[in-house]
Amino acid sequence: METITFFISLLVLFASLYYFFCKIIPSPRQQVAGYQLPLGSTGWPIIGETLEYLSTARDGVPEKFIADRRKKYSDVSASSAAATEGSCKALTRARVPIVKLMDPVTGISCDICINNVLAVVNTKLLRDYANIDARLRQLAFIVKHWAKSRGVDETYHGTLSSYAYVLMCIHFLQQRRPAILPCLQGMRATYSVTVENIECAFFDRVDKLQDFGSHNRETIAELVWAFFNYWAYSHDYANTVISVRRGRTISKREKDWTRRIGNDRHLICIEDPFETSHDLGRVVDKHSIKVLREEFERAAEILQYDANPCVKLFELYVPSVLPFH
Known part of the structure; x- marks a missing residue:
């Protein structure tokens, strides 16, 4: 009993000193x-x-x-x-x-960031996709390194986030024939949680999907070129939205993303897999969409025609300086 009294007295003393030094002074x-x-x-x-x-x-x-x-x-x-x-x-x-x-x-x-619980669930989804086929991790690493080198990975400058690029990679591998990745949200849910009134559910027993992409024999080199070629020349920017949640593209009309609403421009549409009203490409404006498409085209051309593409592909972007008159 005396020991408990001593510790209580010590705590009161410590709290009093704290109040004196931190509140009064x-x-x-x-x-x-x-x-x-x-x-x-x-x-x-x-x-x-x-x-x-x-x-x-x-x-x-x-x-x-x-x-x-x-x-x-x-x-x-x-x-x-x-x-x-x-x-x-x-x-x-x-x-x-x-x-x-x-x-x-x-x-x-x-x-x-603090208290962003939905980001934790998003991260789990990406990790589960990455554990199905090693080519996703390799492709995402190369694309993210390219985006950083070329200065097109900053949302506050009107380009895309790292998260958006990973979703683009997942969508791309879902579309290969044969498919390299499945649509986890289109399968029977084995993981489910509700965050901020958003239901997040998907199949997460990915150890059962280790052979899913085995029929597709494309190498990572072939996939890197095909990724840039798709975004340079094949993607329908005007009419479609990429949806990892559906495992395919969907119509902008279905999402009502056909026009600018406030600061959301919808020039390149990437649906968040859980917060489905959120377009990750909403920050891209008329100038930065032009920059992005030119960079996709540049990368595709380098990978197709350059004998040693890695050096030029990851060449640091240096803004041009107009001559002083």
């Missing part, structure tokens, strides 16, 4: 530029926001904690984003707000 960082900074900046993060987050999580509403903090400190986030250089950038106005990071030594980059 603001730290210099909390007073910078007149902004109210999050409590973690005081140096006491585990007692500050963490306990409140755990409390809301216990009550089943952790998203309220995130929404409240985003609203409370939005000015700080915007200011930080404006002052950040290269290696760290906060995209606070994105559809899903993220922080983009890059290690200046290795050049490895990553995105961080």
